[in-house]
Amino acid sequence: MINKLVENIKKTRAPIVVGLDPMLDYVPEQVQKKAFQEYGETLEGAAEAIWQFNKAIVDQTYDLIPAVKPQIAMYEQFGIPGLGAFKKTVDYCKEKGLVVIGDVKRGDIGSTSAAYAVGHLGRIKVGGRSYVPFDEDFATVNPYLGSDGVNPFLKVCREEKKGIFVLVKTSNPSSGEFQDQLIDGKPLYELVGAKVAAWGEELMGEEYSYVGAVVGATYPEMGKVLRKIMPKAYILVPGYGAQGGKGKDLAHFFNEDGLGAIVNSSRGIIAAYKQEKYGKYGAEAFAQASRAAVEDMIADIRDAVQLG
Amino acid sequence: MINKLVENIKKTRAPIVVGLDPMLDYVPEQVQKKAFQEYGETLEGAAEAIWQFNKAIVDQTYDLIPAVKPQIAMYEQFGIPGLGAFKKTVDYCKEKGLVVIGDVKRGDIGSTSAAYAVGHLGRIKVGGRSYVPFDEDFATVNPYLGSDGVNPFLKVCREEKKGIFVLVKTSNPSSGEFQDQLIDGKPLYELVGAKVAAWGEELMGEEYSYVGAVVGATYPEMGKVLRKIMPKAYILVPGYGAQGGKGKDLAHFFNEDGLGAIVNSSRGIIAAYKQEKYGKYGAEAFAQASRAAVEDMIADIRDAVQLG
Numbered sequence: 001m002i003n004k005l006v007e008n009i010k011k012t013r014a015p016i017v018v019g020l021d022p023m024l025d026y027v028p029e030q031v032q033k034k035a036f037q038e039y040g041e042t043l044e045g046a047a048e049a050i051w052q053f054n055k056a057i058v059d060q061t062y063d064l065i066p067a068v069k070p071q072i073a074m075y076e077q078f079g080i081p082g083l084g085a086f087k088k089t090v091d092y093c094k095e096k097g098l099v100v101i102g103d104v105k106r107g108d109i110g111s112t113s114a115a116y117a118v119g120h121l122g123r124i125k126v127g128g129r130s131y132v133p134f135d136e137d138f139a140t141v142n143p144y145l146g147s148d149g150v151n152p153f154l155k156v157c158r159e160e161k162k163g164i165f166v167l168v169k170t171s172n173p174s175s176g177e178f179q180d181q182l183i184d185g186k187p188l189y190e191l192v193g194a195k196v197a198a199w200g201e202e203l204m205g206e207e208y209s210y211v212g213a214v215v216g217a218t219y220p221e222m223g224k225v226l227r228k229i230m231p232k233a234y235i236l237v238p239g240y241g242a243q244g245g246k247g248k249d250l251a252h253f254f255n256e257d258g259l260g261a262i263v264n265s266s267r268g269i270i271a272a273y274k275q276e277k278y279g280k281y282g283a284e285a286f287a288q289a290s291r292a293a294v295e296d297m298i299a300d301i302r303d304a305v306q307l308g
Numbered sequence: 309m310i311n312k313l314v315e316n317i318k319k320t321r322a323p324i325v326v327g328l329d330p331m332l333d334y335v336p337e338q339v340q341k342k343a344f345q346e347y348g349e350t351l352e353g354a355a356e357a358i359w360q361f362n363k364a365i366v367d368q369t370y371d372l373i374p375a376v377k378p379q380i381a382m383y384e385q386f387g388i389p390g391l392g393a394f395k396k397t398v399d400y401c402k403e404k405g406l407v408v409i410g411d412v413k414r415g416d417i418g419s420t421s422a423a424y425a426v427g428h429l430g431r432i433k434v435g436g437r438s439y440v441p442f443d444e445d446f447a448t449v450n451p452y453l454g455s456d457g458v459n460p461f462l463k464v465c466r467e468e469k470k471g472i473f474v475l476v477k478t479s480n481p482s483s484g485e486f487q488d489q490l491i492d493g494k495p496l497y498e499l500v501g502a503k504v505a506a507w508g509e510e511l512m513g514e515e516y517s518y519v520g521a522v523v524g525a526t527y528p529e530m531g532k533v534l535r536k537i538m539p540k541a542y543i544l545v546p547g548y549g550a551q552g553g554k555g556k557d558l559a560h561f562f563n564e565d566g567l568g569a570i571v572n573s574s575r576g577i578i579a580a581y582k583q584e585k586y587g588k589y590g591a592e593a594f595a596q597a598s599r600a601a602v603e604d605m606i607a608d609i610r611d612a613v614q615l616g
Binding site for chain 2: 021023024032036041042043045046071073074076077078079080082083084087105106107108109110111112113115116118119120124125126127128129131133134142143144145146147148149167170171172173174175176177178179181182183184188191192195
């Protein structure tokens with residue numbers, strides 16, 4: 001899947017990923033109303049509303065972008081029906097040729113981590129048959145539990161040719177509380193980055209590894225260092241746009257081949273119609289507003305980064 | 309909920325939690341067969357099998373124990389139907405008066421962590437109505453992202469009188485890779501432990517805080533230190549039994565009041581019928597084997613620990 005991701009990025013010349021993180025507040029009134037008419041003001045109604053919202057945005061943007069990143073928390077908050085909308089979104093995006101990064105930030109140990117890996121990236125046996133439960137292409141993984149938590153994911157990635165992005169330095173203000181703590185003079189995130197590079201060496205695609213990393217756009221200087229520590233890891237970069245990261249900060253995350261990083265924007269794209277800048281579209285044309293925001297984001301990154 | 313947990317522990321004199329982590333391999337043939345007859349060899353069939361397995365074990369043990377800890381990964385691996393079995397299990401255990409600790413190890417930032425908190429411990433608004441999506445009593449939380457990831461959980465805990473257990477020192481062999489790294493001469497897990505104590509001060513129940521910690525039975529010396537750093541935090545102790553932790557190691561995790569820790573066993577209880585020791589029960593009486601294993605575990609802990 002890393003090969004497909006790189007291929008999609010080269011084809012679109014757009015190293016971006018649209019974060020499908022639908023808060024119900026983002027979903028325009030007319031979409032909510034229609035869903036509630038069909039399913040009532042229920043979890044099923046909310047799930048239908050976010051699924052229809054996603055579908056409209058994907059339909060308007062899939063030709064411009066290589067990948068999407070649905071954040072499972074936004075679906076999980078609507079219980080089982082919400083997770084149904086997550087699954088529908090994953091399947092639909094894959095039909096459209098997009099690479100799907102499940103932002104699930106799972107991480108546990110041994111057989112439990114294996115269960116997450118199977119659930120999100122692999123297949124599970126039931127009697128004599130096998131099923132692909134959620135079937136994302138990539139998943140994000142939390143490294144706090146060490147190699148025991150990551151190895152089961154590597155095993156499934158090897159079998160299924162799928163990938164992971166390991167949290168290294170997250171984009172949020174308090175990420176430094178633990179991640180920046182110095183160990184023998186070096187911050188913890190560098191130690192995690194070195195582990196990502198080591199895990200990834202065993203699992204190489206054509207140009208890049210199946211094992212990537214998450215490094216926030218809000219910490220460009222740290223991105224620069226991590227880029228060198230993990231030369232073959234794709235870096236998934238959250239924190240652009242709404243969280244404060246700018247195009248010019250992004251150059252550090254890319255390699256000289258113009259590859260190696262993919263920048264996420266969620267709210268800035270999917271709720272674009274709420275911004276003054278895209279106000280002319282109005283709530284009715286929310287998906288067109290998302291398309292315009294995608295075009296602007298691509299232009300911003302092409303200005304800032306020498307793409308391959 | 310911390311008050312109810314303490315009350316249940318005092319009532320049962322059994323500071324244990326049964327980990328409802330059903331691998332399909334653990335489910336006896338006759339239970340699988342019945343489920344597959346009804347639903348086929350499908351994800352729905354697997355979900356039905358693990359739900360019936362859980363229900364039988366809960367029916368045989370609920371009068372002896374204060375709490376259960378379903379591990380969501382084991383359900384998530386069966387996709388949406390699996391998560392339906394998780395929800396059924398949570399609801400059924402609560403009906404039986406048990407405290408339910410959702411072992412979900414979630415952790416993200418800002419609105420995303422808030423979505424997880426709402427999904428697992430809180431309630432979500434849909435139009436003019438509100439719903440409790442998964443409705444566990446406690447959830448386990450991964451601290452790698454710092455306070456930004458934990459604060460949204462604290463908010464929901466305050467509103468709903470629910471609690472969390474933050475991963476501090478996990479039971480697995482590689483947990484030291486990051487958690488034991490020295491920062492100014494002290495391991496990272498102590499820094500996380502100090503944060504747990506600080507988060508918990510703001511959210512006190514009658515005797516203990518709504519903010520607890522996870523510390524593995526496999527590291528008793530570290531448990532001793534952490535016990536002092538977080539005197540008001542309940543410690544959820546995994547790693548007993550199958551992972552190698554013994555009764556005598558557990559004393560360190562308790563306070564002088566005989567409270568402050570709750571010890572998990574999963575495989576050792578739910579798959580007891582597969583052990584030679586409980587072989588006489590056979591697969592037909594798997595739930596009675598679980599009851600016997602619970603009784604033995606309680607006796608082992610009562611031997612090792614001066615309970616309150």
